[in-house]
Every structure is written in structure tokens, then in C-alpha cells.
Amino acid sequence: MGKLLLKPIDLCGRLNAAIRLAGGVPQFARLHGLKVQLVRDTQSLKSISADVTKAVGLVPVLRYPVKAQAGRLATLGEVQEKLNSFVTRHTTQRAAAMALGISEGSLSNIQNARRGFTPVLSALGFDLPVTRFVVLP
Structure with missing residues (x-):
């Protein structure tokens, strides 16, 4: 199991920082070819999109x-x-x-x-x- 496992709060930290750098959720979504709602849902942890996590360098695992x-x-x-x-x-x-x-x-x-x-x-x-x-x- 050698890889470091990050928690959902770590995803939020990375995603929020990337969104700030992009200038907001719509800009982040456009930059990565994602739907705005997909980014918002992942940001709120309502549903986690593998594409959004990939955009911040992470892969979700169970x-x-x-x-x-x-x-x-x-x-x-x-x-x-x-x-x-x-x-x-x-x-x-x-x-x-x-x-x-x-x-x-x-x-x-x-x-x-x-x-x-x-x-x-x-x-x-x-x-x-x-x-x-x-x-x-």
C-alpha cells in the first residue's frame, strides 16, 4: 500500500487553490474542458468526478x-x-x-x-x- 492516501479535505484544498489560480470555477472548468457543475459538485464533495480530481493531479481510490x-x-x-x-x-x-x-x-x-x-x-x-x-x- 506504499502510496500516500489523501483525504477528501486534501482534494478540497488542492481544488480550491487551483480554482483561485484560474480565476474562478467557470475559468477552471473551461481551462480543463470540464462542465462547471461537475467542478462545483466535486468542490462541495456532493459527487466526486475522476476528471476533476485528475485536473488537480489526483486519482480517487476506494x-x-x-x-x-x-x-x-x-x-x-x-x-x-x-x-x-x-x-x-x-x-x-x-x-x-x-x-x-x-x-x-x-x-x-x-x-x-x-x-x-x-x-x-x-x-x-x-x-x-x-x-x-x-x-x-
Whole structure:
């Protein structure tokens, strides 16, 4: 996980500074070929646009808080690995699905990335994902 993860407030700081330098939201949007409302929505954190974050040198990423380790954020790969270990410990996919309280088909879809992890996060020791940002290289 070697990259520094920035919080939404860090995005706001960078975006507000860039908007000031550009002379306002409309000018910033025009400079980067973005819609003004997209910039305003990102600035207020109403919805975060990958294009707006890219304009200030950041990329949004999802991380999963680990319940047992305050402040630790896991990657999607770590969640997938923990799910696969959980299934292996329960011998069959059916037994693992029953332990998680979901259907075998749902578990299969989650494992094959056709469905999100939300139904199993808590049972695996994770909270709902949070958005963080990494600096573009």
C-alpha cells in the first residue's frame, strides 16, 4: 500500500487553490474542458468526478476500513484475498455462503467481480468503503 492516501479535505484544498489560480470555477472548468457543475459538485464533495480530481493531479481510490485495526485501510485486493481465505476455511462455497448469510450464487458473483462486496464486508471484518486519493505520477 506504499502510496500516500489523501483525504477528501486534501482534494478540497488542492481544488480550491487551483480554482483561485484560474480565476474562478467557470475559468477552471473551461481551462480543463470540464462542465462547471461537475467542478462545483466535486468542490462541495456532493459527487466526486475522476476528471476533476485528475485536473488537480489526483486519482480517487476506494479503501476499506479494517474494523479490528483503527486507521488501517485495506485495498480491494486484500478484501478479495480475505474472502477467498474465508471460503477455503469453510471447505465449500455453499458452506461459506451459509456462514455469510447469502446465497451460493451471490457469493459466486462477488468472487467473480460481478457483484460488489457490500453484503460480506462486515462478516469479513471491514466497514463500508471510503474514498481516498493518490497523487498522479
